[in-house]
Amino acid sequence: MKHFEKESLGLFPTPMHRLPNISRELGTNVWIKRDDLCGVALGGNKVRKLEYLLHDAKQQGYDLIMTTGQAQSNHAMLTAACARRLGLDCILLLKDRGITARKGTQILNHLRGVEVRYMDTDSYDEIYREMDRIGAELGRKVYKIPCGGSNALGTLGYIDCMREIAASGQHFDHLVCACGSGGTAAGCVLGARLHLPHTQVMCSMVDNEPFEQIVTELMQQAAELLEIQVDIPVPQLLDMCGPGYSIPSAEGNAAIEMMMQLEGIVLDTCYTGKAFAGLVRRAKEGYYKADDNVLFIHTGGAGGLFAQDWDAE
Numbered sequence: 001m002k003h004f005e006k007e008s009l010g011l012f013p014t015p016m017h018r019l020p021n022i023s024r025e026l027g028t029n030v031w032i033k034r035d036d037l038c039g040v041a042l043g044g045n046k047v048r049k050l051e052y053l054l055h056d057a058k059q060q061g062y063d064l065i066m067t068t069g070q071a072q073s074n075h076a077m078l079t080a081a082c083a084r085r086l087g088l089d090c091i092l093l094l095k096d097r098g099i100t101a102r103k104g105t106q107i108l109n110h111l112r113g114v115e116v117r118y119m120d121t122d123s124y125d126e127i128y129r130e131m132d133r134i135g136a137e138l139g140r141k142v143y144k145i146p147c148g149g150s151n152a153l154g155t156l157g158y159i160d161c162m163r164e165i166a167a168s169g170q171h172f173d174h175l176v177c178a179c180g181s182g183g184t185a186a187g188c189v190l191g192a193r194l195h196l197p198h199t200q201v202m203c204s205m206v207d208n209e210p211f212e213q214i215v216t217e218l219m220q221q222a223a224e225l226l227e228i229q230v231d232i233p234v235p236q237l238l239d240m241c242g243p244g245y246s247i248p249s250a251e252g253n254a255a256i257e258m259m260m261q262l263e264g265i266v267l268d269t270c271y272t273g274k275a276f277a278g279l280v281r282r283a284k285e286g287y288y289k290a291d292d293n294v295l296f297i298h299t300g301g302a303g304g305l306f307a308q309d310w311d312a313e
């Protein structure tokens with residue numbers, strides 16, 4: 001397997017522990033992998049991807065990082081935080097969609113002092129063209145990180161996470177993660193095939209994209225990058241999107257309340273609440289046995305929770 005260098009940006013391995021009260025409530029052993037506690041801003045899955053992506057940017061001599069996402073994007077916020085730690089400039093070109101007010105992750109962008117520009121478009125292609133235009137205007141070499149950091153190199157981040165879990169020696173029958181742009185899911189499914197062959201991975205989809213194709217392609221590209229021959233698994237996907245991407249769902253909010261009330265751990269409305277709701281739904285359907293170990297990957301995102309207007313619900 002080809003080796004790729006990366007920057008050290010997070011505190012890894014992240015903690016992993018059993019959730020005693022939720023385990024009792026759901027009748028199986030539920031564990032949590034705390035990638036929300038990875039040490040940058042409010043933590044989250046993007047740090048593992050950014051360790052590879054920003055190393056690549058530095059190696060290739062880029063000095064201006066640009067990325068995109070929705071107004072409350074955790075990925076964009078963490079890209080800015082990590083880029084500055086490495087002395088790289090960063091501009092965020094966000095979609096003018098969702099909560100643009102200085103709330104939630106936008107407070108962190110403001111504290112970070114990062115330049116945020118909004119574009120009134122639904123087309124990422126248009127945003128990437130605008131990145132090129134800004135780069136040319138500024139005379140800077142722009143490293144464009146795709147939405148969610150989900151490309152072949154970013155996918156290596158969650159392959160590492162699966163290796164990290166395997167190294168703990170704890171066996172898991174099942175693992176559940178969020179799927180928003182596909183890179184985390186691709187890393188978990190391919191990484192489990194390589195390092196946790198007896199663990200079933202289920203990905204809770206929080207958006208309405210053709211994820212079977214997206215996740216499969218990312219796994220193929222990551223396998224090519226690593227120069228490994230492996231049967232690419234078919235990803236197990238569960239539709240947890242509810243009323244729409246980044247719109248809170250009743251099932252997701254119930255899961256957020258369960259996690260907060262029983263374990264005092266914060267989930268968010270866009271990703272981790274809906275992802276954990278997938279685990280709860282499966283447990284209630286009797287999918288897990290009483291002595292199974294089920295691992296939930298906490299991918300961060302708490303900032304987004306504080307952009308929500310809870311009174312209005």
Ligand SMILES: Cc1ncc(COP(=O)(O)O)c(C=O)c1O
Nearest residue numbers: 074148180181182184271299301
């Ligand atoms: C907190 C959080 N969890 C999960 C995800 C989904 O990860 P991915 O984009 O790799 O599918 C995201 C994506 O932005 C996120 O911010």
